[in-house]
Amino acid sequence: MIEKILVLEVVLPLLAAPVCVLVRHPRFCRLFSLGVIAACFAIAVALLVEVRGGGVISYQLGGWPPPLGIEYRVSTINAYLLALVTAMALVVFSFDSRGGPPRVPEQRRHLYYAVFLLCISGLLGIAITGDAFNIFVFLEISSLSSYILVSLGGHRRAVMSAFYYLVMGTIGGVFFMLGVGLLYQATGTLNLRDIAARLEPSLDDRGTVLALALLVVGISIKLAVFPLHHWLPNAYSFAPPKVSAFLAATATKVSFYLLAMVLFTIFGAPFVFEELRLQAVLLPLSILAMFLASGAAIFQTDLRRLLAYSSVAQIGYMTLGLSTANATGLAGGLVHLFNHAVMKGGLFLVVACLLYRVGSVHIDALAGIGRRMPLTSAALVIGGLSLIGVPGTVGFVSKWYLVSGVLERGWTAAAVLILLSSLLALVYVGKVVEVVYFRKPAETQPIDHVREAPLGMLAPAWVLAAAAVFFGLTTDWTYGVAREAAELLLAGGI
Amino acid sequence: MKPPSRVREMPILRVIARALVPVILLFGLYVQFHGDFGPGGGFQAGVIFAAGLIIFALVFGAEALRQVVPVVLTERLMAAGVLLYGAVGVVAMFLGGEFLNYSALDPLTTGHYGQHLGIIVIELGVGIAVAATIMRVYYAFVDRRADEDGTGADPALDAGAGGEAT
Amino acid sequence: MNLPEALVSSVGWGLWAYWLLIALMMVGLYIVIARDNLIKKVMGLNIFQAAAILFYVTMAKVAGGTAPIVPAGADHAGGHGGHEIVYSNPLPHVLMLTAIVVGVATTALALALAVRIHGDYGTSEEDEAVVYDMEHG
Numbered sequence: 001m002i003e004k005i006l007v008l009e010v011v012l013p014l015l016a017a018p019v020c021v022l023v024r025h026p027r028f029c030r031l032f033s034l035g036v037i038a039a040c041f042a043i044a045v046a047l048l049v050e051v052r053g054g055g056v057i058s059y060q061l062g063g064w065p066p067p068l069g070i071e072y073r074v075s076t077i078n079a080y081l082l083a084l085v086t087a088m089a090l091v092v093f094s095f096d097s098r099g100g101p102p103r104v105p106e107q108r109r110h111l112y113y114a115v116f117l118l119c120i121s122g123l124l125g126i127a128i129t130g131d132a133f134n135i136f137v138f139l140e141i142s143s144l145s146s147y148i149l150v151s152l153g154g155h156r157r158a159v160m161s162a163f164y165y166l167v168m169g170t171i172g173g174v175f176f177m178l179g180v181g182l183l184y185q186a187t188g189t190l191n192l193r194d195i196a197a198r199l200e201p202s203l204d205d206r207g208t209v210l211a212l213a214l215l216v217v218g219i220s221i222k223l224a225v226f227p228l229h230h231w232l233p234n235a236y237s238f239a240p241p242k243v244s245a246f247l248a249a250t251a252t253k254v255s256f257y258l259l260a261m262v263l264f265t266i267f268g269a270p271f272v273f274e275e276l277r278l279q280a281v282l283l284p285l286s287i288l289a290m291f292l293a294s295g296a297a298i299f300q301t302d303l304r305r306l307l308a309y310s311s312v313a314q315i316g317y318m319t320l321g322l323s324t325a326n327a328t329g330l331a332g333g334l335v336h337l338f339n340h341a342v343m344k345g346g347l348f349l350v351v352a353c354l355l356y357r358v359g360s361v362h363i364d365a366l367a368g369i370g371r372r373m374p375l376t377s378a379a380l381v382i383g384g385l386s387l388i389g390v391p392g393t394v395g396f397v398s399k400w401y402l403v404s405g406v407l408e409r410g411w412t413a414a415a416v417l418i419l420l421s422s423l424l425a426l427v428y429v430g431k432v433v434e435v436v437y438f439r440k441p442a443e444t445q446p447i448d449h450v451r452e453a454p455l456g457m458l459a460p461a462w463v464l465a466a467a468a469v470f471f472g473l474t475t476d477w478t479y480g481v482a483r484e485a486a487e488l489l490l491a492g493g494i
Numbered sequence: 495m496k497p498p499s500r501v502r503e504m505p506i507l508r509v510i511a512r513a514l515v516p517v518i519l520l521f522g523l524y525v526q527f528h529g530d531f532g533p534g535g536g537f538q539a540g541v542i543f544a545a546g547l548i549i550f551a552l553v554f555g556a557e558a559l560r561q562v563v564p565v566v567l568t569e570r571l572m573a574a575g576v577l578l579y580g581a582v583g584v585v586a587m588f589l590g591g592e593f594l595n596y597s598a599l600d601p602l603t604t605g606h607y608g609q610h611l612g613i614i615v616i617e618l619g620v621g622i623a624v625a626a627t628i629m630r631v632y633y634a635f636v637d638r639r640a641d642e643d644g645t646g647a648d649p650a651l652d653a654g655a656g657g658e659a660t
Numbered sequence: 661m662n663l664p665e666a667l668v669s670s671v672g673w674g675l676w677a678y679w680l681l682i683a684l685m686m687v688g689l690y691i692v693i694a695r696d697n698l699i700k701k702v703m704g705l706n707i708f709q710a711a712a713i714l715f716y717v718t719m720a721k722v723a724g725g726t727a728p729i730v731p732a733g734a735d736h737a738g739g740h741g742g743h744e745i746v747y748s749n750p751l752p753h754v755l756m757l758t759a760i761v762v763g764v765a766t767t768a769l770a771l772a773l774a775v776r777i778h779g780d781y782g783t784s785e786e787d788e789a790v791v792y793d794m795e796h797g
Contacts, residue, residue: 017573022570060592062595137758156781159773159777170705181715532729
């Protein structure tokens with residue numbers, strides 16, 4: 001049954017968007033979108049259950065068999081991504097942001113929901129499709145809608161950030177398209193598995209090496225891998241908080257899957273990591289990201305910017321897992337996708353709660369908020385502990401497997417550096433916790449009127465905070481799936 | 495005699511536009527439906543059709559076009575075109591085929607007729623969506639002057655959502 | 661191998677189309693980086709995209725190939741009165757139709773954002789906007 005309706009995962013949100021445009025009623029659109037996302041989540045979970053243990057479901061779009069037709073192909077890694085994106089979308093979307101994004105008047109709110117749905121649809125499309133050019137199309141659908149979503153933040157600089165994001169994202173997209181073109185030139189096919197089967201990568205073949213370079217750089221821009229991350233801090237700190245939570249929890253995760261898929265499935269680990277030795281670039285960049293971005297986070301005075309820089313550092317952990325190219329490290333990187341989504345999504349939702357009640361998330365404005373908003377602040381602490389990697393939270397799980405993977409590879413120094421970089425996280429999280437709980441509010445900014453955030457905001461934030469603890473204690477589901485996906489990738493499959 | 499200063503008052507333009515616009519629209523429809531047999535199709539047809547209407551607006555004023563195609567209608571048509579496309583796919587699914595498998599639309603014969611039917615309806619959806627989107631983008635930029643104070647319209651949202659609907 | 665031939669093969673003049681595309685691409689990228697005017701940046705981005713689109717189109721050309729439309733009277737094997745017909749590859753063209761639409765959507769959105777920026781900052785120049793941000797926070 002599930003293999004017959006697999007395509008609905010992408011089609012439902014894609015078609016729900018024009019329905020929202022037609023109906024125009026904001027409350028209907030909100031509930032309708034929520035229902036569609038919930039349905040997508042159900043399909044994703046059903047798919048994950050179906051393919052666990054090595055199953056594969058293939059769907060031929062339009063009845064045209066691959067490699068000529070577009071194939072949707074779901075194995076463990078795809079189902080994992082689909083479940084991750086839909087789950088995060090469901091939690092974030094259920095967050096009641098009381099009046100929507102600042103720059104969208106009531107009579108145009110339906111368009112906001114439509115763009116949100118298109119973004120989800122694009123991300124799901126990337127994760128599900130088995131066709132290289134189809135990935136480009138979905139990549140651009142999700143990127144274009146992200147630019148729009150970012151530009152809706154209340155501040156003037158949100159639009160400027162969206163413009164930068166657009167310029168960077170488009171350059172990344174064109175690089176990706178050129179890479180796909182070179183692969184098509186080399187193999188005469190666009191089906192990912194077919195490309196992988198026909199491609200014989202070698203260092204002497206300049207076209208193939210150029211294709212790899214273009215694809216890696218293009219995806220790295222979208223993923224915000226360290227020196228290409230410049231768009232991310234601005235975009236995340238000026239976007240509407242709900243959008244930041246959604247993008248932080250999903251968009252970079254899907255890009256990471258894309259990078260892993262290109263490296264392991266298309267080009268294959270032996271070529272990329274033994275012949276070309278990409279880890280010689282990827283590993284130093286990951287470690288630089290961990291230290292420099294965490295260092296930058298320490299000096300931020302705006303909580304959103306702090307979290308955004310921390311995201312760049314966390315992407316460093318993921319790419320570090322990628323560069324180990326062994327099952328433990330790669331599984332550590334993949335499990336960190338979910339874990340980081342849970343904690344950073346939760347933290348950005350906490351930011352949204354604080355913004356709603358306090359009106360600012362400047363570090364000085366938050367002094368003493370812990371007394372006035374105990375539940376929100378507690379969720380902030382849980383998320384923060386998870387960023388550091390304290391045992392009992394999801395952050396610890398990821399770092400444990402990352403360190404194991406790095407040690408398996410014999411990179412002792414890198415393992416020490418991972419632990420040291422956690423100390424930087426301790427500093428920036430500690431700074432926020434200190435202000436929130438122990439500093440007296442400034443005379444000029446009385447906080448007596450501040451009350452606990454409403455339930456519609458608090459509940460989604462706490463769902464993610466609770467998940468950060470739950471999946472920190474129970475790793476069977478998350479690490480089990482990630483391990484299976486990592487082994488699949490290393491074997492060159494998707 | 496001093497030539498008229500505004501485009502709208504130039505008699506030659508008005509006469510030629512009046513004569514050309516119907517031909518352009520007709521040619522748009524030709525490209526739309528001939529796409530089944532030769533070069534053509536919804537994208538090109540939609541752009542030609544919208545271009546014809548925009549020429550009309552340039553000569554006779556955006557207000558005149560607004561009476562023919564209101565802004566709200568372009569927004570609705572944009573969505574309706576995409577939905578028409580999607581509906582073909584979903585109907586094919588209900589008839590037992592894969593999403594967008596046109597052959598399933600015609601279960602009685604060998605599917606040859608279904609392929610024709612499917613592509614014509616799909617291209618019609620594309621044509622409607624593209625034409626409406628181009629016109630919506632045009633309106634979004636024309637209307638800028640009206641709400642320069644900035645509270646009412648959000649061109650980013652309009653143009654973006656429109657562009658993507660294609 | 662005589663000298664001119666060696667020169668041609670060492671710099672790859674045989675791939676002149678690619679050199680042209682790379683030059684076009686760099687022109688676009690240079691405009692995006694070097695110009696402060698947002699509209700010019702969007703134009704640079706367009707040139708950059710156009711280069712990538714041209715890359716696909718050149719790739720589709722088959723030497724001696726004709727437009728990929730089966731002429732009336734040709735049988736399904738592609739023969740026409742005993743001759744083999746060579747067609748150009750239509751697939752990259754179809755792909756580029758989609759890429760062009762993506763490009764149009766990107767341009768429309770970028771221009772819309774530029775209009776909004778002009779409304780908020782009173783300028784379309786990036787350097788002036790940066791100064792404005794530093795002054796107004």
